[in-house]
Amino acid sequence: MxxxxxxxxxxxxxxxxxxxxxxxxxxxxxxxxxxxxxxxxxxxxxxxxxxxxxxxxxxxxxxxxxxxxxxxxxxxxxxxxxxxxxxxxxIATKEEIEIIKSLEKELKAKQDRDILFFARRLGSISMFTRNKSEGVLPNKLYSKIVKLLENHPVNKQIFVTHSDVAVDIVPFGxxxxxxxxxxxxxxxxxxxxxxxxxxxxxxxxxxxxxxxxxxxxxxxxxxxxxxxxxxxxxxxxxxxxxxxxxxxxxxxxxxxxxxxxxxxxxxxxx
Ligand SMILES: [Mg+2]
The missing domain is CATH 3.40.50.1000 (HAD superfamily/HAD-like)
Incomplete structure (x- = not known):
């Protein structure tokens, strides 16, 4: 580029x-x-x-x-x-992406009912709670995920955020x-x-x-x-x-x- x-x-x-x-x-x-x-x-x-x-x-x-x-x-x-x-x-490093990929696997296995789908991502996790007019705002899932990851071993290496349609997890920083x-x-x-x-x-x-x-x-x-x-x-x-x-x-x-x-x-x- x-x-x-x-x-x-x-x-x-x-x-x-x-x-x-x-x-x-x-x-x-x-x-x-x-x-x-x-x-x-x-x-x-x-x-x-x-x-x-x-x-x-x-x-x-x-x-x-x-x-x-x-x-x-x-x-x-x-x-x-x-x-x-x-x-x-x-832009993220290989190690940072590996942490994200293994966490994504773990979250998928939980099958949370608020998550409509996990979107395709290369170096982050994106859990959609809304699909156009269907579904709910991601606020509730956001609080739930933050709490769930509070004492997780990779907690310091990740950052949880949300848009108006999805909860996203990215490598920290x-x-x-x-x-x-x-x-x-x-x-x-x-x-x-x-x-x-x-x-x-x-x-x-x-x-x-x-x-x-x-x-x-x-x-x-x-x-x-x-x-x-x-x-x-x-x-x-x-x-x-x-x-x-x-x-x-x-x-x-x-x-x-x-x-x-x-x-x-x-x-x-x-
Ligand atoms: Mg936006």
Missing amino acids: NFATYDKEYVIGIDLHGTLLNEDWLISSADVTKLIEILEQIKRYATILIITGNDLHFVQEHVPESLYKLIDGFILENGVVFSDGVKEIT YTKWTAIERMFNDKKIIAIADSYNDWDFLYRADHPFMPNNCSSKIEEAFAAHNKKVLPMTEYKGLNPQSGVFKSALNNTAGVIEILEKLIINFKKHK
Whole structure:
């Protein structure tokens, strides 16, 4: 992979579930058209990444080809895997992945009824409690898994998190943010994301944005760190500013709202 091609001053990382995808895990064809138009403009100023807990196969299934080919890179499995859209590369070490694989086996054997399925993963574990409109939020399973692993021998070597559809386990020290920092540490980072597994990615980004449907847990976390959640109308452009900005619209429509505001500011900034 040639990282030297990522030469823009800004990097925009967009989350998938609860952000780019709507409640039915889709992007409507009208929104695909709008997003293509926006991304073609915004690519002049920024590298576009999809940053997700999912694997590349899931992204390819849910992001239409015409849109997919405009994405410059993919941070997958909550920061454990990177892809240029073709190849998947694990960032975690072989030993770290071995621990995850053996824990996955152990959790599968428990056959917890809250888990709809274990998704395909290269270096993490992903237990889905929701499948589109079916199933329940992962909060209950999250608490159960945290408690279950409290005294487990590998407890210190793993990290448990969740999105709005799944509980994920990654090797300790890997998050969406650690991956972005490792690869893009000299760039200005714009984060667009909605849930708990996006926390440090949103908190540490230069410009954090959330769709209106973002989790209340992440809003509380920002409040606890004295960061205000502000409406998009308060966004003053690309100069450093405090606060996190929340769109008026939900998921895909919210992403479009945020990207349109960014284009205006990129053009002004030039
Ligand atoms: Mg999400």
